[in-house]
Amino acid sequence: MSGFKNLTGLPTKDKFYNYILNLQDTITSKLEAIDGKAKFRQDVWERPEGGGGRTRVVENGNVFEKGGVNISAVHGELPDSMQQYFGVKDANFFACGLSLVLHPKNPMVPTVHANWRYFEMYDQQGNIVDSWFGGGQDLTPYYLFDDDAIHFHHVCKTACDKHQPHFYELYKKKCDDYFWNTHREEARGLGGLFFDYCKATDEMSMEDWYSFVTEVGDSFLECYVPIVEKRKDLPYTDAQRTWQEIRRGRYVEFNLVHDKGTLFGLKTNGRIESILMSLPPHVQWVYDHHPEKGSDEEKLIDLLKKPKDWIKF
Amino acid sequence: MSGFKNLTGLPTKDKFYNYILNLQDTITSKLEAIDGKAKFRQDVWERPEGGGGRTRVVENGNVFEKGGVNISAVHGELPDSMQQYFGVKDANFFACGLSLVLHPKNPMVPTVHANWRYFEMYDQQGNIVDSWFGGGQDLTPYYLFDDDAIHFHHVCKTACDKHQPHFYELYKKKCDDYFWNTHREEARGLGGLFFDYCKATDEMSMEDWYSFVTEVGDSFLECYVPIVEKRKDLPYTDAQRTWQEIRRGRYVEFNLVHDKGTLFGLKTNGRIESILMSLPPHVQWVYDHHPEKGSDEEKLIDLLKKPKDWIKF
Numbered sequence: 001m002s003g004f005k006n007l008t009g010l011p012t013k014d015k016f017y018n019y020i021l022n023l024q025d026t027i028t029s030k031l032e033a034i035d036g037k038a039k040f041r042q043d044v045w046e047r048p049e050g051g052g053g054r055t056r057v058v059e060n061g062n063v064f065e066k067g068g069v070n071i072s073a074v075h076g077e078l079p080d081s082m083q084q085y086f087g088v089k090d091a092n093f094f095a096c097g098l099s100l101v102l103h104p105k106n107p108m109v110p111t112v113h114a115n116w117r118y119f120e121m122y123d124q125q126g127n128i129v130d131s132w133f134g135g136g137q138d139l140t141p142y143y144l145f146d147d148d149a150i151h152f153h154h155v156c157k158t159a160c161d162k163h164q165p166h167f168y169e170l171y172k173k174k175c176d177d178y179f180w181n182t183h184r185e186e187a188r189g190l191g192g193l194f195f196d197y198c199k200a201t202d203e204m205s206m207e208d209w210y211s212f213v214t215e216v217g218d219s220f221l222e223c224y225v226p227i228v229e230k231r232k233d234l235p236y237t238d239a240q241r242t243w244q245e246i247r248r249g250r251y252v253e254f255n256l257v258h259d260k261g262t263l264f265g266l267k268t269n270g271r272i273e274s275i276l277m278s279l280p281p282h283v284q285w286v287y288d289h290h291p292e293k294g295s296d297e298e299k300l301i302d303l304l305k306k307p308k309d310w311i312k313f
Numbered sequence: 314m315s316g317f318k319n320l321t322g323l324p325t326k327d328k329f330y331n332y333i334l335n336l337q338d339t340i341t342s343k344l345e346a347i348d349g350k351a352k353f354r355q356d357v358w359e360r361p362e363g364g365g366g367r368t369r370v371v372e373n374g375n376v377f378e379k380g381g382v383n384i385s386a387v388h389g390e391l392p393d394s395m396q397q398y399f400g401v402k403d404a405n406f407f408a409c410g411l412s413l414v415l416h417p418k419n420p421m422v423p424t425v426h427a428n429w430r431y432f433e434m435y436d437q438q439g440n441i442v443d444s445w446f447g448g449g450q451d452l453t454p455y456y457l458f459d460d461d462a463i464h465f466h467h468v469c470k471t472a473c474d475k476h477q478p479h480f481y482e483l484y485k486k487k488c489d490d491y492f493w494n495t496h497r498e499e500a501r502g503l504g505g506l507f508f509d510y511c512k513a514t515d516e517m518s519m520e521d522w523y524s525f526v527t528e529v530g531d532s533f534l535e536c537y538v539p540i541v542e543k544r545k546d547l548p549y550t551d552a553q554r555t556w557q558e559i560r561r562g563r564y565v566e567f568n569l570v571h572d573k574g575t576l577f578g579l580k581t582n583g584r585i586e587s588i589l590m591s592l593p594p595h596v597q598w599v600y601d602h603h604p605e606k607g608s609d610e611e612k613l614i615d616l617l618k619k620p621k622d623w624i625k626f
Contacts, residue, residue, distance in 0.1 A: 043601070057600045066600070183579045249592070256569035257579070266496050266570070279562070279598040286594070287370045287379070288356070288586045 012131070012206055013094055016118045016213075020071045020098040021054075023116075023217055027100065028056050028069050030221055034228055035061040040069065045271045050076035051094075055274040059281070063109070063232050067102035068277030074268060078121065081267050091129070092122040095268075098217070099261065101278040102224075107244035108234040110141035110148065110189070111251065112224050113278070115261060116217045131206065133213045134196035137220055138175055139227075140189030140251060142244040144300050148227045149190050153310035156193050159219040163212040164203070168311075171195045176307040181254045186304040188254045192223075243297050246289055248280035255279065325444070325519055326407055329431045329526075333384045333411040334367075336429075336530050340413065341369050341382050343534055347541055348374040353382065358584045363389035364407075368587040372594070376422070376545050380415035381590030387581060391434065394580050404442070405435040408581075411530070412574065414591040415537075420557035421547040423454035423461065423502070424564065425537050426591070428574060429530045444519065446526045447509035450533055451488055452540075453502030453564060455557040457613050461540045462503050466623035469506050472532040476525040477516070481624075484508045489620040494567045499617040501567045505536070556610050559602055561593035568592065 010018070028040045038061025046052035053072030058064050073096035083091055097117025104111065116135035123129050139152050153172070160168035175194035179187055193216060198209045255262050255278050265275035291297030323331070341353045351374025359365035366385030371377050386409035396404055410430025417424065429448035436442050452465050466485070473481035488507035493500055506529060511522045568575050568591055578588035604610030 041600075059600060066598070068600070183585055252565060253569060253589075256566060272496055273601045276566075276598065277600055281598060283596045283598070284594060285379070285589065285592040285596070287354075287372060287381070287590055 012210060013096065013118060013120055016133075016210060017073055017096050019214055019217070020096065020116065023098055024054065024056065024069055024071050027221060030225065031058065031064065031067070031069070031102070034225065034232075035063045037062040038064055043274075045274065047072075047074050047076075047269065047271070049269060050074060053271060053274055055271065055277065057277050061105075063104055063106070063228065065103050065105040066277075066281040067100070068274070069098070069100040070274050070277065071098045072096065072270065072274065074270065079267055079269075082264070086121070088121065088129075090124050092124075092126070094120040094122075097135070099278075100220075103248070103280045104228065104232070106232055106234060107142040107236050107240045108145075108231040109228055110139045110231075111248075111280070113138055113140070114217075114220050116213050118213075131199070132196070133198040133206075133209045135213055135216060136171065136175055136178075136192060136194035137216065137223060138179055138189055138192035138194065139224075140247075141300065142247050143240070143296055144190075144303055145227075145231070148231070149308075149310050151226060152190075152192060152223050155219050155223040156216075157311055159215045160193070160212075162215060163208070167195075167212070168193075179254065181250060181258065183257065184250060184253070186250075186301065187307055188251060188304075190303065190310070191307055242284065243291070245280075245282055245284040246286055247300075248283045249285045252279055252283055325523060326409065326431060326433060329446075329523060330386055330409050332527055332530070333409065333429065336411055337367065337369065337382055337384050340534060343538065344371070344377065344380070344382070344415070347538065347545075348376045350375040351377055356587075358587065360385075360387050360389075360582060360584070362582060363387060366584060366587055368584065368590065370590050374418075376417055376419070376541065378416050378418040379590075379594040380413070381587070382411070382413040383587050383590065384411045385409065385583065385587065387583065392580055392582075395577070399434070401434065401442075403437050405437075405439070407433040407435075408577075410448070412591075413533075416561070416593045417541065417545070419545055419547065420455040420549050420553045421458075421544040422541055423452045423544075424561075424593070426451055426453070427530075427533050429526050431526075444512070445509070446511040446519075446522045448526055448529060449484065449488055449491075449505060449507035450529065450536060451492055451502055451505035451507065452537075453560075454613065455560050456553070456609055457503075457616055458540075458544070461544070462621075462623050464539060465503075465505060465536050468532050468536040469529070470624055472528045473506070473525075475528060476521070480508075480525070481506075492567065494563060494571065496570065497563060497566070499563075499614065500620055501564060501617075503616065503623070504620055555597065556604070558593075558595055558597040559599055560613075561596045562598045565592055565596055 032039060038058045040056040040058050043055045051074035055070045057068045059066050075094040078091040078093045099115045101113045114137035118133050120128050121130040157168040171193040175191040178194045181188055200206045262275060345352060351371045353369040353371050356368040364387035368383045370381045372379050388407040391404040391406045412428045414426045427450035431446050433441050434443040470481040484506040488504045491507045513519045575588055
C-alpha cells in the first residue's frame with residue numbers, strides 16, 4: 001500500500017519509521033475525508049532525553065468527536081523501571097510506533113484503537129541486544145452489530161493468513177486476553193489482533209515480521225472505514241448517548257489502570273497530551289449502573305463477558 | 314462528638330469499627346440536610362473472602378451531583394500482591410475504614426475526599442504482628458477562594474494541635490506529597506492532611522493514635538460544611554462547568570493511576586462499585602487544554618503547581 005515496504009538496505013528501525021510516517025498521512029487523510037468537517041491539528045514535540053513525535057488530534061468533527069493518530073520515535077537510556085521490567089542493566093533503547101484511537105460522536109459507530117511498534121535494546125557499546133515488533137487493532141462498540149464484528153475480524157484474518165496460518169487464532173486470543181478489564185470481569189471491546197515481542201525465529205525473520213506488521217497496518221482502514229460509513233448517519237437517542245458515555249468510562253478505566261502502552265509512555269517521559277489523547281471527550285460514571293433486561297445494552301455486556309469466535313460465527 | 318470514643322475494654326479494631334459506623338450516620342445525615350433533595354442509597358455487601366461493607370451513595374442532588382460515604386471492614390488472607398508489598402509471608406489481615414468523596418454540582422463548591430482507616434496484620438497463629446492507623450482529608454476546588462482554603466487548613470490544624478505540635482506541618486506536607494499527580498506535575502487539589510502507618514511509639518500509644526484519628530474524623534464536617542454553605546448558591550456559567558468537568562478528569566487520572574487506596578481495593582477484591590464511587594459523574598478530556606492567561610482557571614493551575622502554606626498566609 002505505502003510503497004515503503006520494499007525499501008531495502010535500510011536498518012529495520014529506519015524502514016519502519018518511514019512506514020509509520022507515511023501511514024499516518026494515509027490514515028489522517030482518509031479520516032478527514034470521511035468526517036467532512038474536522039481537520040487534524042498537528043503538534044510536533046521533542047523528548048528531552050531523546051527523540052520525539054508528531055501528534056495529530058481531531059476534535060468536534062461531524063463523525064469523530066475526538067481522536068488521535070500519533071507517531072513517535074524515542075530513544076536514550078532505558079528508564080530504571082523499564083530496566084527492572086525487562087530484567088536488564090545499563091541498557092539503551094529505541095522505540096517507534098503509530099498509535100491511534102478514534103472516539104466517534106454517534107454511539108452506533110464503534111471506538112477503534114490500533115498500534116504498530118518496533119523496539120530495539122542496546123548494550124553500552126551500542127550493539128542491538130534485542131529487538132521486536134508489536135501491535136494490533138481492536139474495536140469497542142457501544143451497540144453491537146454482528147456484521148461489523150464479523151467484517152472487522154475477517155479483514156484481520158485475511159491479513160494474518162498471508163503470513164502464517166495460525167497467526168489469526170493466536171493473536172485474536174491474545175487480544176481478548178490483553179484487553180480484559182480484570183476489575184470489571186469484562187472485555188474492553190470485541191477484540192481484534194494483539195501481538196508483542198515478535199522476534200526473529202527459524203520461521204520468521206525480522207524481515208518477515210516487518211512484512212507482517214505492515215500488512216496489518218495496511219489493513220486498518222479496510223477494517224474500520226466500512227463500519228464508519230455504514231453507521232455514522234444512524235439516528236440515536238439521548239439515552240443511547242448516555243450509555244456510550246458510561247461505556248467510555250470503562251475505556252478510561254482500562255487505559256489508566258491496565259494498559260501497558262499508557263504505562264510505558266508515562267514511565268519513559270513521553271508527551272502526556274499525546275499519550276492521553278486516547279481518553280474520550282465526554283465520559284460518565286453512574287453508580288452501579290445495569291442495563292435493562294433484554295435490552296441492546298445488556299446484549300453488549302453479555303458479549304463482553306465472554307469473547308466470541310467471529311469467524312465461525 | 315460520637316460518644317464512642319470513650320468505650321473502653323474493647324479491642325482497637327472493634328472500637329474503631331464502632332466509631333466509623335457512627336460517623337457514617339452523622340456525616341450522611343448532615344449532607345442530606347444540606348442537599349435538601351438527595352437521599353443516600355444504601356448497599357450492604359459481603360466480600361467472599363471475609364467481611365464486607367455498607368456503601369452509601371448519593372446522585373443528582375441539589376448540591377451533590379455524586380458522592381459516596383462508605384464504610385468497610387474486610388479480613389482474611391493477605392493477597393499475594395500485598396504480601397509482596399509489605400514484605401511478609403502467610404499473613405492474614407483485618408482492615409476497616411470510612412472513605413468519602415463528594416462531587417458537588419456547582420463548580421464553585423470544591424470536591425472533598427476523606428478517609429480514616431485501621432489495619433491489623435496477623436501471623437498464622439492469629440497474633441497481631443503489626444497494626445496501624447491511617448487517613449486524612451483534602452480539598453479539590455475548581456475555582457479558588459482563599460478563605461475556603463484557609464478555613465479548611467485551620468480546622469485541620471486545630472484538630473492536629475490537640476495531639477502533637479508538629480502533626481499539622483508533618484501531615485500537611487505528606488498530603489501535598491501524596492496527592493501529587495506526577496504525570497501532570499501538579500497537585501490534585503489544595504491539600505489538607507494525610508497520614509499512614511501510624512504505629513505505637515514512645516510518644517504515641519495506639520490509644521493516642523485512636524484519639525488523634527477520631528479527632529480528625531470528627532473535624533470533617535466542620536472543615537467542609539461551611540464552605541459548601543457559602544458557595545452552593547453562587548451563579549456559574551456553562552464555561553465554568555466545562556472547566557470543572559475537565560479538572561474532574563485530573564481527579565480520575567490521580568485515582569486510577571496513582572491512588573494506593575483504589576489499588577488496595579482492587580487488589581483485595583473489594584466491591585468495585587464501592588471503590589469507584591470516587592469517580593466523578595460527568596467528566597471531559599480536551600486535548601492540550603490551557604486556561605487563558607490571567608484567568609481564574611489559570612490562577613488555580615498556578616496554585617496546584619506549587620503547594621502553599623495556608624496557615625501563615
